Each structure stands twice: as structure tokens, then as C-alpha cells.
Amino acid sequence: MDVAIRSGRGIGLLAVLLTLLIAGCGGEKPVKVGIESNFRPFTYTENGESKGFEVELWRAIAQKANLPYELVPMKQGELNKAVKSGQVDMAIAGMTVNKARKDNFAFSDPYFQTGLVLLTASDNEEIKSKDDLKGKVIGTKSGSTSYIYAGGIQGTKEVRGYPDISDAYTDLKNKKLDAVIFDERNVHHFLQNDGEGKVKMVGEVLNKESYAIVAKKKNKHLGRINGAIEALGKDGTYEALHVKWFGSKPKKLPGQ
Numbered sequence: 123m124d125v126a127i128r129s130g131r132g133i134g135l136l137a138v139l140l141t142l143l144i145a146g147c148g149g150e151k152p153v154k155v156g157i158e159s160n161f162r163p164f165t166y167t168e169n170g171e172s173k174g175f176e177v178e179l180w181r182a183i184a185q186k187a188n189l190p191y192e193l194v195p196m197k198q199g200e201l202n203k204a205v206k207s208g209q210v211d212m213a214i215a216g217m218t219v220n221k222a223r224k225d226n227f228a229f230s231d232p233y234f235q236t237g238l239v240l241l242t243a244s245d246n247e248e249i250k251s252k253d254d255l256k257g258k259v260i261g262t263k264s265g266s267t268s269y270i271y272a273g274g275i276q277g278t279k280e281v282r283g284y285p286d287i288s289d290a291y292t293d294l295k296n297k298k299l300d301a302v303i304f305d306e307r308n309v310h311h312f313l314q315n316d317g318e319g320k321v322k323m324v325g326e327v328l329n330k331e332s333y334a335i336v337a338k339k340k341n342k343h344l345g346r347i348n349g350a351i352e353a354l355g356k357d358g359t360y361e362a363l364h365v366k367w368f369g370s371k372p373k374k375l376p377g378q
Contacts, residue, residue, distance in 0.1 A: 152190040153343060155180060156204050156213035159195040160286055163311050163367050164216050167195045175367035176214045179233065182359050186350035189343060199265045199285060202227075205336055212337035216305060218267040219334045228339050231348045232332035233360075233376045238268050239309050241294060241302040244322045249301055251325035258300035261290035267331060272303045288312075295320045303328065307368060352377045 157165040157172060157180075165174040172193050184191050194210050201217070204210045205227065219229050242249045249255065256277035262268040264283030272281045282299065284290040291312050293299045302309075302321075309323060337344060354360045355375040364372045 150190055152192045153184075153212065154192050154194050154210040156194050156196055156201050156210040156215060158198045158201065158215035160288065161198065161216050161308065162315075163307065165195075165214070175363060176216070178363050178367075179354070179360070180214050182354055182363070183347055183350040186353050187343070187346040189346065197285060198263060201336075202265075205338060208338070212335055212341065212343070214335045216308075216333055217336045218331045220267060223336065226339075227336045228341050228344060229337075230335035230344055231351055231376060232334045233351050234333040235330065235372075235374050236333065237306050237327035237330045238271055238303055239306045239323050239327055240325050241291075241304070241309055241313075241321055241323055242300065243294065243297060244320055246300070246322075249324060252328060255301060261293055261299040261302045262304055263287045263290070266304075268304050271329065288316075291316065291321070305331075310368075 157174075157177060159165075159167045161174070163174055164176045165172065167173070172195060177193070180191070180193075183189075194204070196204060198215065201210075201213045201215055202223075205213050217223070217229075219232060223229070240249070240252060249258065252275055255275055257279050259280045259282060260272045260275070260278055261282045261284060262272050264285055269281065269283050272278070275281075282290070282293075284293075287302075287304055287308065290299065290302050290304070294302050295318065306327060313321065313323065335344075335347060351360075355377050360375060361371055364370070
């Protein structure tokens with residue numbers, strides 16, 4: 123009788139172990155997703171918590187696509203290297219889709235439309251558009267599309283790259299720069315929260331850009347992610363997040 127009980131317990135324990143093993147094999151490994159640690163209001167880290175429009179959008183995408191994930195905050199300049207090396211599987215961090223990046227990475231369908239704008243001191247009456255930047259010192263973020271764009275403007279005195287765009291804004295307020303070129307939404311956020319009336323945006327949007335999730339070539343998750351992005355545009359989730367973080371409805375929904 124005692125032998126039978128022990129045998130039964132052994133079989134039961136084996137069954138539990140086999141069930142756990144099968145469940146473990148069937149479970150999907152969490153996707154490591156790179157986000158930028160200071161790109162308000164898109165992605166940023168505050169008191170150890172990841173926040174921002176792209177953070178909440180990714181959470182909704184992951185839920186729709188049934189993707190377990192882990193967010194990995196890092197500096198913007200580290201994101202491309204992290205994706206390329208496999209440190210992260212993908213990144214959602216204001217990554218502009220352009221030809222140079224398409225040659226090296228895969229992109230999801232675009233989820234955000236924006237553009238580059240020009241910022242200068244409030245009392246500067248000389249700079250009204252990019253045509254007035256001859257002989258001027260321009261600040262922007264190192265390694266960004268805005269850095270490439272600013273470098274292509276003829277006649278500037280210097281294009282100064284900053285690892286963190288907030289440092290460029292500070293130098294502009296302190297008159298150490300003549301102008302800053304950067305993402306329209308980030309500039310608006312700065313003007314509303316930290317500009318202190320010392321800076322202003324001038325001229326028209328310099329160019330239009332689209333943000334998308336970036337991954338290595340042939341990433342197996344992008345199909346599900348694209349389906350989720352489209353679904354969020356249709357069910358009202360995307361619009362609600364846009365209103366929450368930018369105070370207005372989007373001019374264009376993903377997929378349109």
C-alpha cells in the first residue's frame with residue numbers, strides 16, 4: 123500500500139513537471155524593446171518609470187499583438203547599435219524612416235507624422251527661417267535626422283551636436299546658440315514646459331518625417347505589430363493617446 127502511494131505520488135509529480143516543461147516551451151520569450159530615456163513627450167524615464175506617448179502606444183500594440191516584452195531605456199545614440207547588435211529586438215523611440223536606415227534595418231508601418239522646426243531666442247529678430255542661418259551656430263541632437271538636415275544647410279558657421287536635446291535648449295536660452303533644429307512635437311513640449319518665454323519657434327515646418335518601430339531585417343514580429351498598429355487606429359485607442367499626450371486629435375491615423 124505504501125509503495126503504491128509513493129508510486130502514485132511519483133507519477134503525479136512527473137506529470138506536473140511535464141506540464142510545466144510543455145508550457146515553458148510553448149511560452150513566447152519576451153521581446154526586448156529599446157526606448158529613449160529622455161525624449162519627451164514620446165519616451166522618457168521619470169523616477170524609474172517609463173512614460174510617454176510611445177510607451178503607452180507600445181503597451182497597446184503589444185497587447186493587441188499578444189507579445190510579451192521588456193522595455194530597455196537608453197540614450198538615443200545607443201539605439202541603432204543596440205538593435206544591430208541584438209541587445210534589443212526592436213526600438214520605439216522617435217525613429218525616423220529614411221533610405222539610409224532602410225538599407226540596414228526593417229521598419230514597421232509608420233505610426234506618427236511629424237517634422238523638423240526651427241527655434242531661436244525670443245528677442246532674435248534676425249532669424250525668421252532657415253534662409254537666415256548663414257554664419258550662425260545651430261544646435262541639435264547628435265546622430266539624429268535633424269543633425270543630418272542641419273548639416274546640409276549651406277553657409278552655417280557650425281552645427282553643434284548634443285547627446286541630449288535638453289542641453290541644446292539650455293544653451294539656446296543662455297545665448298550660446300543662435301538656433302536649434304529639432305522635432306516639432308518635442309519643441310512644442312519644451313516651449314510649453316521649460317521655455318520660460320526665452321525662445322520661440324519661427325518659420326514653417328522644415329520637412330515632414332514619419333516615425334516607425336525599427337528592428338533587424340526579417341524580424342518575425344513586424345507582421346503582428348503592423349496589424350496591431352492598424353487596429354489601434356481603427357478602434358479609437360490611437361486617437362485617445364494622441365489627445366492625451368499632444369492635446370489634439372491626429373491629422374492622420376496610422377494606415378491612412
